[in-house]
Amino acid sequence: MSGRPDLRGMDVDELVRWAAELRQPPYRGRQLARWVHGHGARAFDGMTDLPASMRQQLAQRAALTCLRVLHRTTSADGSTTKYLLQCEDGSTVESVWMRYADGRRSACVSTQVGCAMACTFCATGLAGFGRNLTAGEITDQVHVMRLDQGEDPTHVVFMGMGEPLANLDATVRAVRLLNAPYGLGIGIRRITVSTVGLAPQIRRLAKLRLGCKLAVSLHAPDDDLRSQLVPINRRYPIAELMDACREYVEAVGRRLTFEYVLLDGVNDSPDHAARLAALLRGMLAHVNLIPWNPVPNLPYRRPRAERVRQFARVLRSAGIPATVRVERGTDILAACGQLREAHTPGRRPVRLAAAGAR
Ligand code: SAH
Numbered sequence: 087m088s089g090r091p092d093l094r095g096m097d098v099d100e101l102v103r104w105a106a107e108l109r110q111p112p113y114r115g116r117q118l119a120r121w122v123h124g125h126g127a128r129a130f131d132g133m134t135d136l137p138a139s140m141r142q143q144l145a146q147r148a149a150l151t152c153l154r155v156l157h158r159t160t161s162a163d164g165s166t167t168k169y170l171l172q173c174e175d176g177s178t179v180e181s182v183w184m185r186y187a188d189g190r191r192s193a194c195v196s197t198q199v200g201c202a203m204a205c206t207f208c209a210t211g212l213a214g215f216g217r218n219l220t221a222g223e224i225t226d227q228v229h230v231m232r233l234d235q236g237e238d239p240t241h242v243v244f245m246g247m248g249e250p251l252a253n254l255d256a257t258v259r260a261v262r263l264l265n266a267p268y269g270l271g272i273g274i275r276r277i278t279v280s281t282v283g284l285a286p287q288i289r290r291l292a293k294l295r296l297g298c299k300l301a302v303s304l305h306a307p308d309d310d311l312r313s314q315l316v317p318i319n320r321r322y323p324i325a326e327l328m329d330a331c332r333e334y335v336e337a338v339g340r341r342l343t344f345e346y347v348l349l350d351g352v353n354d355s356p357d358h359a360a361r362l363a364a365l366l367r368g369m370l371a372h373v374n375l376i377p378w379n380p381v382p383n384l385p386y387r388r389p390r391a392e393r394v395r396q397f398a399r400v401l402r403s404a405g406i407p408a409t410v411r412v413e414r415g416t417d418i419l420a421a422c423g424q425l426r427e428a429h430t431p432g433r434r435p436v437r438l439a440a441a442g443a444r
Contacts, residue, residue: 093122093144094151094222095259098268108143116268118144123269126229128152151222153179153230159418166415168425169231173199173223177216179247180425181227183235184414193239195227196425197257198248203282205303205316207347208423209381210247219248221259228264242272244279245301247425251279251287258291261298274298280345285322285330292330292337301343301374302331306353307361315353324365332369341370347423348377348394350387359397363404373401373408379421 093101101122102115117135121127129152130136130144156178157170167183182194199216201208227246232238242264244250250257257279265274278299281288291300304327306312312319319327335342344366348354362373375398378388389397394410401408415421 090147090149092149092151092220092222093118094149094226095220095256095263096122097259097263097266104148105140108140108147110140114140119266119268122150123225123263123266126226126233128233151220151226153223153226155230155234158234159420161415161418161420166418166420167231167235168415168418168420169227169234171227171230173219179219179223179227180420181231181246182415182420182425183231183239190241191235191237191239192241192243193228193231194243194246195224195260196246196248197224197244197250197253197260201248202252203249203316203318205282205305205423207315207349207378207381207384207386209384209419209426210423212381213426218253218256221256221263224256224260225263225269228270232270238270239272241276241278243277245422249282249284251281251284251291254287254290258294258296261296265298278343282316282318283322283327284318285326288327288330288334292334295338297338299340299343300334301345302327303347304344304362305347307358307365311353311358315349328365328369331371335370341372344371344373346373346375348375348389348397350378350389350393352386354389354393354397356396356400359400360404363401363406366406367404371406373406374411375408376411376422377413379413379416379424381424 098116098119101118102112105115105118121133127133130141133141153171153173155169156172158167160167165185169181170178171181172178177199179196179199181196184192198218200213201210202215204211228242244257261277263269264272274297278301280301282303305315309323312324331342375394377394378386398408398410413421
């Protein structure tokens, strides 16, 4: 990276201060915020209502993170597009755009290059951890996709590569920038952060009262099984995680989502479901079941549909609301847990269709 400060990661107050350094009045900083976070501008010279001299100064002294589209793949049903995006240092991340029949459009973003959590069923962990993404790199994933798609997302989910709460500051900053009125103004309850279950960071997040939704990846009702599937459970076992979750629910007064990936013959029996229900009893919680999405070379299978329905039935009859996540983009390896750093070789790079700011 250039060493110049990245405006893509700055909020409006910081941009106003930055403008002041260029001897510009505060409203210039607010205009800048609109360009950077509202339009997702790709360059300073497109910021037509700023004086040419200021644009020139910006080009010399500031940076503006712009991820590059290396590949774009769309699922056969047209609902899901997976992007391979390149950061300025050459590292790559994957991001996903999903369109739903009811008009919702959801951007799924990555928070790290790779992931250090090494969950045994997930593709991202296989290649290990690269580095944290900056807030600018996180929000720019949304901009690249919305400019390419020609429409804004209604929802953003932090469920791509990486562990958002292991990159807490950049994640929180990105959530705020996406929600800001000078940014895309995405409703705070339409932004979901998913975590593997880092208990101390869940507590920190509770204190921030950010207001976005939180989803916790549980995947097993007991420590023995969870430690096998989610190694970080050895550091933050279920009892400690549940304490942090209860603290979070108390602080924000909203229900939590627990994600539970269903692995055939591993964690998907009616007995597992009953024990999961017992664990969550009395909590303001909802379970989102994710039938496992295949990852080449991993020793798991997706359970049959009837087994998934049965698991959901056991939860519901114990009073725990449960839904089954609709599978999206498995044919292009864009579904949950299928994202990875390396791209499929041999595909042609695709250019941005609408690279200019709107
Ligand atoms: N690090 C965050 C975000 C990960 S992706 C977290 O752990 O929550 C979002 C969800 O997809 C997580 O619940 C994750 O466990 C799940 N997942 C990972 N691999 C999967 C796979 N192959 N099939 C289905 N879900 C998977």
